[in-house]
Amino acid sequence: MSSPIEKSPQILEAADLNASESLKGAPAQISGPEPPRQKWYEWFAPTDTPAERRLILKLDGLIIVFVFLAYWAKVLDSSATSTAYVSGMKEDLKLYGNQLNYLNAVYYVGFIVMQIPLTLLMTRCPVNYFLPAADLIWGVFTLAQYKVTKVTQLYALRFFVGALGGFFFPAVQWYLGCWYKRSELSRRGAIFFIASQVGSMSSGYIQAGAYDSLNGRFGLEGWRWLYIICFACTVPIAFLGLCLLPSTPDKCNSRFLTEDEIKLAQERMASENRESRQPFTKAKIIEILKGWRLWVLVGFAFFFSQADGVSSNSGLSLWLKAEGYSVGDIDTITTVSPAVTIIASVICAVISDIYDAKASLIAITAVLNIFACIVLAIWNVPDGLKFFAFFLSGTADGIAAVVYAWANEICAHSAEERALVISAMNTIGNTFATWVPILVWKTEDAPRYLIGYNWNIALDVCMLIMVFVLHHFWMRVQKLAPV
Template structure:
C-alpha cells in the first residue's frame, strides 16, 4: 500500500504525502460520496415507488436528470470563480450543506414539478465538487502521483452510487410506511443526515492550496515543501484571470481537444448514469423492488475495480490513452450484447456489468488533462472546468433523445448511441495523444535550439536560496 500510494518518496516528503492524503483525500472522497449518493438516489427512488406515488409518466424521469444537468452547467462557472475569492475549505463544504438541505426537501415533495425545481438548484450546488476537487488534486500532486488520487476520488462517487442502491433496498425493506412515509422518501432523509457531518469535517480539515494553506496539521517546513516539491512539475504561480488568459488558452490545442474528448467519452457512462439496468429489470418484470435496487450495483462494483486498477497502472507508466481504449472496447461489446434482444438474460447481466468500465475513463481523462496543462496553472483550471462543462452540455439532451424511459426495456437507440460514442472516443483519444506527442517533439526541438517559449518558462518561479536552505 505504501509503495502504491507514495512510490519512492521517503522521509519528509513521504510524511507530507501521508498527511495530505489523509486529509485531502478523506474529505474530497467523502464529499464526492455524498454528492453521488444524493444524485443517484433519484434513479433508485424512481424504481422503488416514486414513479407510482407521484404519478410520473412518459419522459418525466429523464426531464429530472436534464434539469439537474442544466443547473449543473449554470452553476459550474460561478462556483469555479468563487474559488478564486473564497477559500476552498469554506466554499466546498458550504455548497455541500446547500445540496444536503435540498436532499432533505425532496423527501416532502408531492408532485414532479417540485422535484424539477429542487434538482435544478441541487445541480448548481453540486457543480462545485468535481472540477474543484480535480483542480485541488492537480495543485498538490505530481503527475506520477495524480492518477491514483484521481482514481480514488472518482471511485468514492461510484461507491456513493453503489451504496445508494443498497441503502434504498434496506430502507424499502425496513422503513417503508414508518411514520406514514414511503421508503423512497426515507432515502432522501437518510442521505441528508449522512451529508451534514461530512460538510462540517471539511470546514475543519480541508487544507486549501499549497500556496495558501494554513492547515493546523502541517508545519511551516511542510507547507514550504508542499510548494517547492512540485516546482518543475506543476506551475505554482497563481495570477488573476484576465482577457489575455482566455486568449492564450484559446490559441492552443489543449482546450479544444481535451474538452472534445470528455464531452464525447463521458457519454459512455450513460448505461450507469441513467440506471438502464434497473429500468430494464423493472420493465421486463419478474424482479422484486429489492432485486431491482441491488442487482445494478454489480455494474458499479466493476466500475470501482476498473477505475482503481487503471488509475494505478497509468501512474506507473504515465500513459493515459490505453485506459480510454479499454473502456471504449468494453462499452462497444456491452452495447452489442444489449442490442441483440434475443441474447440470454445472463449475457445481458454480464454486458451491463462490463459497461461499468466506462467510469475508468473519468479519472484517467482528468489526470491526463492535469498532466498536459501542468505548465500553466490558469490554463489547467480553465481546461478542467471546460471539460466538465461541455460534457454536461451534451448530457442535457443526450439522455432525453437516446435513453428516454419510454424506450424500456430494449433501449435500442441508446445501444446504438453507445456504440457511436465509444467509436468516437477512440478517435478523440488518438487526436489528444497525437497532439500531445507533437507538442513534446516541438518543445524538445526548441530546447535543443536553446529557446523555450513554454508557459512554464515564462511564468514559473523556483524556490529562492532562502527557501532551499529551509528545506
C-alpha cells in the same frame, strides 16, 4: 516515474499553432539513467523522500477522506427524489403529470449552468473554506425539500441543489491537481470517483431502510425522511472538511501541515511545472481560447462522457426483467456493473500512475466497449456472452480518473486554464448526456437498444480518434520542450 525537476523549463510563446505551439506546461526532458520504477502495490515512488512520504500520507488523510465522503453523500441525494417520488411524494404533492421530468430538468439546469462559474470562483477563494461551505449550503437546500407542500417550491430547491452539487466533481479534480504529482493523481482521482459507485450500490439499501423504519415517525411521511437522512449525512462531512482541508500550496494555512511541509508541497508542484493561481485577466481568457488544450480536451469529453450508455441506461436490468428474473435477483446481479467499474478504476489508476500510459488505457477501454456493444447490437447470442458484454461495459467509466489526471497534467502551466478546461469538460459531457439518451436510448426499444448500442460503438470509435489527436498534440509539446 520521472524524477523531480529542479528548474522549470522556459515558457515559449507563439501566435500560430501550426508554426510553434505554446509549450507551457510541458515537462523538461531529463537525460541520464531511468530511476527505479514503482511497483503496482507500492503507494509511494522509490524516489519519494521520507519527508515526501509523510506529506503524501497527510494529504491523503486531509483531502481524500473528505472528498470521498462528500461525493458519496451527493450520490445519495441524486437518487433521493426518484425514490421519494415512488414512496409517497407523488400522491402527497399531486404529481400526476410530467412533474418528475420537470424536476429532473430543473436540477440539471442548475447542475450544468453553474459548473464553470462556481469552479472558476473557487480558484479565487480559499478552497479549504469554499468547498465545505458549498457542501453545507447544499445540505441545507437538500434538507429544505422535506418541508415542501407544492411542486413549485421543489422546483426552486432542486435548481440550487443541482447548482451547488454539480460543480463539486470538476472542482475536486482541479483541487487534487494542486497538491498531487502526475504519478499520484490517477489513484487519488480513482478513489474519489469510486465514491459515486459506492453511493450507487448503497443508496437503495439506505433509503429503503430509512423509509421502512421512519415512515410516520413524528408525523412525517417516509419520503420526507429521505431528505432529512441526506442532510444528516452531509453536515458532519462538511464540518470535517472545514476542520481538515488545506487550501492550495501557494496560500496554505493548514494547522496540520508544517512550514517545511508546505514549502515541500510548493517544490513538488514546481517540479511538475504546476503553476500557482494568477489573476484571471481578459488576456488570459483570450490566451486560453486561442490554445488547443480547451478545444481538444472538451471535444474528447463529448465522446467520453456518453460512452457509458450501456451501464447508465438500465439495459441489463430491463433485459433481466424481460427474462423473468425476480426483483431480488435483478437487484443482486446489477450490482456487478458498478463493481466492475470500481475494479477497472483501480487497475487503470495504478497503471496510469506507474507507467504513464494514459492514452493506451483510454484506447484499450474504448476497444473493450466496442466489443461489448457489438455483442449487444447483435443481441441473438448465448446468454453467458450477453452477461459478459453487459458487465464488460462497466469498464467505460473506469478511465474517468485517468482522463481528468491527464487534463491536469496537460494544463499544468496555468491554474486558471486547468479550472476552466476541467469544468468545461464536465459541463459539455453532462449537457449532452441529459438529452441525447432521449433520442438514442428510447424506452420502447428496451431491452434491445439497437440504436443505443450502435450509438455507443460510434462514440467509442470517435473517442479512439480523439485520443490519437490529443496524444499527437501532447507529444508534440513534449518533444519541443527545452532540455
